Amino acid sequence: MRILHTMLRVGDLDRSIAFYTEVLGMQLLRRKDYAEGRFTLAFLGYGDEAHHTVLELTHNWDTSSYDLGNAYGHIALETPNIVATCDAVRAKGGKVVREPGPMKHGTTVIAFVEDPDGYKIEFIQP
Incomplete structure (x- = not known):
């Protein structure tokens, strides 16, 4: 599986x-x-x-938008350089909604961007 x-x-x-x-x-x-x-x-x-x-x-085809609800979380993508990745997203017109930094109550460095429909994508730096 x-x-x-x-x-x-x-x-x-x-x-x-x-x-x-x-x-x-x-x-x-x-x-x-x-x-x-x-x-x-x-x-x-x-x-x-x-x-x-x-x-x-x-x-x-007959639906132009959706109510995202509150159950959906996010998609996570690993990136070796989170700051450069967020800068590249911004340079291409993307929306960074949480700047790179340690996660709350932890040390893992994360950031979030949002796609055109409002879905969140988390970047994680190993």
């Missing part, structure tokens, strides 16, 4: 693909329209689906 993907519903698929590819450096692995169901799936990641866990973005 292994984790295959995490799915997020997004209001504007092209905007979200641009964020995850241009700002966070993922690759668009595949995209498919399901006209009968009026939705599109796009899979993105840092490596092929056979060997890596990926992100599935689901765009329901």
Whole structure:
């Protein structure tokens, strides 16, 4: 058993693909329209689906936004230089919502950014 993907519903698929590819450096692995169901799936990641866990973005054609609720947490990405990563996100128009620093009650260095739909992405520096 292994984790295959995490799915997020997004209001504007092209905007979200641009964020995850241009700002966070993922690759668009595949995209498919399901006209009968009026939705599109796009899979993105840092490596092929056979060997890596990926992100599935689901765009329901008739829905432009979602209530994120309070149960969802975040996606976590490891980065060797958290300050440089946050600077690169900002330079590409991304939104850093928690600057790099030690986590509350701990020493692990973390930061958070937000995607165009308001989903949080945590950066962790090993």
